[in-house]
Structure formats: structure tokens, C-alpha cells
Amino acid sequence: MSDERSDAGDGDEEPELTHVDETGDVQMVDVGSKPDTERRAVARGTIHLTESTIGAIRDDEIGKGDVLATARIGAVQAVKHTWETIPMCHQIPITNVDTDFDVRDERVVLTVAVETTGKTGCEMEALEGVTTGLNVVWDMVKAAEKDEDGQYPDTRIDDVHVVRKEKQRLGESADD
Template sequence: MTRDDAAAGTDGGDTSDAGADLTHVDESGDVQMVDVGAKPDTHRRAVARGTIHLTPSTVAAIREDGIDKGDVLATARVGAVQAVKHTWETVPMCHQIPITNVDTDFDVREASVVLTVTVETTGKTGCEMEALEGVTTGLNVVWDMVKAAEKNDEGQYPDTRIADVHVAEKRKRRVGGE
């Protein structure tokens, strides 16, 4: 399969049906936003999680509020919530949805910080992209806040990495139903 085949959503074989099963591509191959207008409103909840690996000394400084830029987790929490609310502006095919709740939870471990973001909405489309955006931005904020502590003598980040960002849970139930 070529890169063009992958971009077109084909396997390189017969392209007469190219895009027929793709929800974000019209008959002529143009990218489009999915019309969710006819879908029923549902309560939706998505939980995403990810980890930033840091040196133990940086984690200790986070615990002791010893990072020069300020409170790492409070700043990352604000960044995560802001990212959730603005996902539709950065992910091209996402709908702007009414966010009804955002919860952020930090699990500070010996050499890492795990961030879990839970997003809830009532609407016609899911909120897993919002939860993922919250996690990735929240972890990027942690990195930004601690980068001076994480750099080695050459200005590199040999121990710092963001990993295992994933949707941990996704639920929906119809409004007024079970």
C-alpha cells in the first residue's frame, strides 16, 4: 500500500468504491464533517489517560512545589480543561460539543505522572477526542513546566517522554433512557 492509498483510504487495489465506507469522505473523495443532526441526544462520557516519564528528582520537586515556574499540576489542570473546551478548533473534523463536566486526576508516581481526564457531554456525538486532547495538552504543560529540571548538560531530554495516551473508557446512554 502506498502513502497515497492510505490517505485515500484504499488498500491499493480496486478503487471504484474508494471512500464508500469512510464517514469523513464524500463520493468524490473530499473530506467532510459527518452530519450528526438526526442522531438522538445521549449522555456521553469518555476517559483518557497518559503518562509523562520524568526523573525521580523532578517528580520530587513537583511533590514539594519546588519547580521555579510554579505549581505544575494546577497549571497542567487548567491547560487540560482549556484543551478539552477547544478541541473542535484543533481537530478538523470534530464537532463543537457542549461540555457538561471535565475531571482531571493526577497520579504522581516515583518517576512519572499519570494524567486521567474524564469528559462528559449530552449531545449527538462522543467526547473521546476532547478527553485525549485534555490528556496530551495536560502532559505537555507538565513537560513545559519542568523542562529546566529535565534537561541534561547538552540541553536534551533523555529521560522525558510522553507515552501510553489512550481512551480508557467510553460510555453513552440515551437521554431519558437506560
């Protein structure tokens, strides 16, 4: 698959806002005339936790259960339901979702890759997978993360971003 590039924003031109019409009303983009393509998007984000919480995740000692398995399910569910939570997203056929958790000393990094074949991209689905997956981690470990005042001074989610977005017309190979 090759990297997808947008025509919007070339040179000094203002990028076209495709979710509003000429009167400023919000609208869903009409993708009906676009060709079907194989598409893939990868997003990543991080949740920062205390070292003791990371140890409890590694040792499967969180009282609510297996943190990463539950977060993986939440991430996949979020990908499949993105069109229901992001108002102008199209419902697309998800052909694959991969989740990867990298558990480090004081953080967990989640990468979600989403694949589809259709007329529009899947980067919003990848982002929804990351944010929901990390929120599930937080929910699973919140008792361990609370301080004596019931606050979360060391817990935060950040650096959520699209790592890569690719598309390839059906029938083409990556070498074409």
C-alpha cells in the same frame, strides 16, 4: 451508562470512513438526525520524568509554579477548544471535565474524563485534555529535565489512549 459499540468493523467488512465522501473529499459528519445522548469518555496518558523532577513536583519546588494545578487548567482549556484544533470535530457542549493526576516515582499519569449531552462523542476532547495536560507538565519542568547538552533523554510522553467511551439515551437509566 452503557458501553458504546460501533457498527463499523463487524465481521469481514471494511469499516466505513465517515469523514470522506464518495469522491474522497474530506467532510464533517452530519450528526443532525442522531438523538441527543449523555456521553462520557475517559482517556489516559503518561509523562516519564526523572526522580528528582518528581520530587520537585511533590514538594512544589518548580520555579514556574504549581505544576499540577497549571496542567489541570491546560487540560480543561484543551477539552473546551478541541473543535478548534481537530478539523472535523463538532463543537459540543461540555458538561463536565474531571482530571486526575497519579504522581509515581518516575512518572505522572493523567486521566481526563469528559461528559457531554449531545449527538456526538467526546473521546477526542478527552484525548486533547490528556495530551495538553501532559505537555503543560513538560513545559513546567523542562528546566529540571534538561541534561548538560540541553536535551531531554529521560523525558517522554506515551501510552495516550481512550480508556472508556460510554453513552446513554436521555431518560434511560444505566440499568435499562
